[in-house]
Amino acid sequence: MDYRALKELVRQGEGTHLEFKLKSNHPERIIREIVAFANTEGGKLLIGIGDDKSIQGLKHVDEDEYLLVRAIERYCTPAIDYHLERVPLANERDVLVITVPESEHKPHYVDDPTNDFRRAYVRVDDKAVQASKEVREIMKGETAERAVRFTYGDKEQTLMQHLDRNQSITVDLFANIANIPRKMASRTLVLLVLANVLEIHPNETVDRFTTRVE
Numbered sequence: 001m002d003y004r005a006l007k008e009l010v011r012q013g014e015g016t017h018l019e020f021k022l023k024s025n026h027p028e029r030i031i032r033e034i035v036a037f038a039n040t041e042g043g044k045l046l047i048g049i050g051d052d053k054s055i056q057g058l059k060h061v062d063e064d065e066y067l068l069v070r071a072i073e074r075y076c077t078p079a080i081d082y083h084l085e086r087v088p089l090a091n092e093r094d095v096l097v098i099t100v101p102e103s104e105h106k107p108h109y110v111d112d113p114t115n116d117f118r119r120a121y122v123r124v125d126d127k128a129v130q131a132s133k134e135v136r137e138i139m140k141g142e143t144a145e146r147a148v149r150f151t152y153g154d155k156e157q158t159l160m161q162h163l164d165r166n167q168s169i170t171v172d173l174f175a176n177i178a179n180i181p182r183k184m185a186s187r188t189l190v191l192l193v194l195a196n197v198l199e200i201h202p203n204e205t206v207d208r209f210t211t212r213v214e
Contacts, residue, residue: 001097006087010053014126017043022050024064027071031110036121036128037100038080038108048095057093061086077111106139122202129204134190141194148194155180155188168208
């Protein structure tokens, strides 16, 4: 990528497929964005760019690149494919561009070996949002590419009647109106997404499910 292409990219502003970071001194935040891109539709991360679209670059790019590559290899599980390049600026600084394609091996996690804990993230608009259990199960099902079968019983009828009258439903609301355990409500909604009957809309607070529009 040359400087002209970089300027055009920055002009577009942050969005589903583009994220700016001014510095690399918080690699854990950068790892979240990389995992979110891999788990969603892919994207580019520009390091050395301010939220105000100022192209400031990195002064110690060798050190920044080393720390980032090390963090990506250490904390992304499973490993993520990515491409890293430098765009030199006139002031002896560089912008790091990390291109992450959509993965075929979802879900990916940010791994914290010190706490034996990991979190998955997805990209929602211009943010990395922690993936719910339902989102993770849907990613696993899509990766497996198995044929999905479900029976259309009372709970499914209750669900579709609700969606005929309302725009969306949550797992907790479905469990309540169908008078079923939350675990069953969750599993039913996941199956219906994998069967292309419903769509899931991840959110920072609560995911919503809607009827799939062809």
